[in-house]
Amino acid sequence: MNKGDLINKIAEDAGITKGQAEDALGAVLDGITGALKSDDSVTLVGFGTFSVSKRxxxxxxNPQTGETIQIAAKNVAKFKPGKKLSDAIN
Structure with a gap:
């Protein structure tokens, strides 16, 4: 499923237009992104938790040349599934 398929599914299930569904999905993703940028976590009970980990x-x-390289530090997004999501897929 890609973003377009998800927007269609949201619109169909919620009985709203595709434009409204796209705006709603955009708002959710922007909210999660903003929280992670602020080094906060987002917990959706039963679904899972989005957080930031510092690497x-x-x-x-380099696998081609064997040369040693420095890999810079960075922040990475993590997702830990909740119990309901884990149970639903198993």
Whole structure:
């Protein structure tokens, strides 16, 4: 399922237009992104938790040349599924 398919599903299930569904999905994604940028987490009870993890700088190796390279530190988004979501897919 891609973003367009999800928008169609939201519009159909909620009985709203595709434009309204796209705006709603955009608002949800912007809210989650904004919280993660602020180093906050977003918990949707039963669905899961979005959070930010800090990855330290490290040394890596170029697989083609074998050359050692420095990999910069960065923040990465994480998702931990909730119990209801885990139960639903198993």
């Amino acid at each position: 330290d700088a490290r040394t890596g190796r």
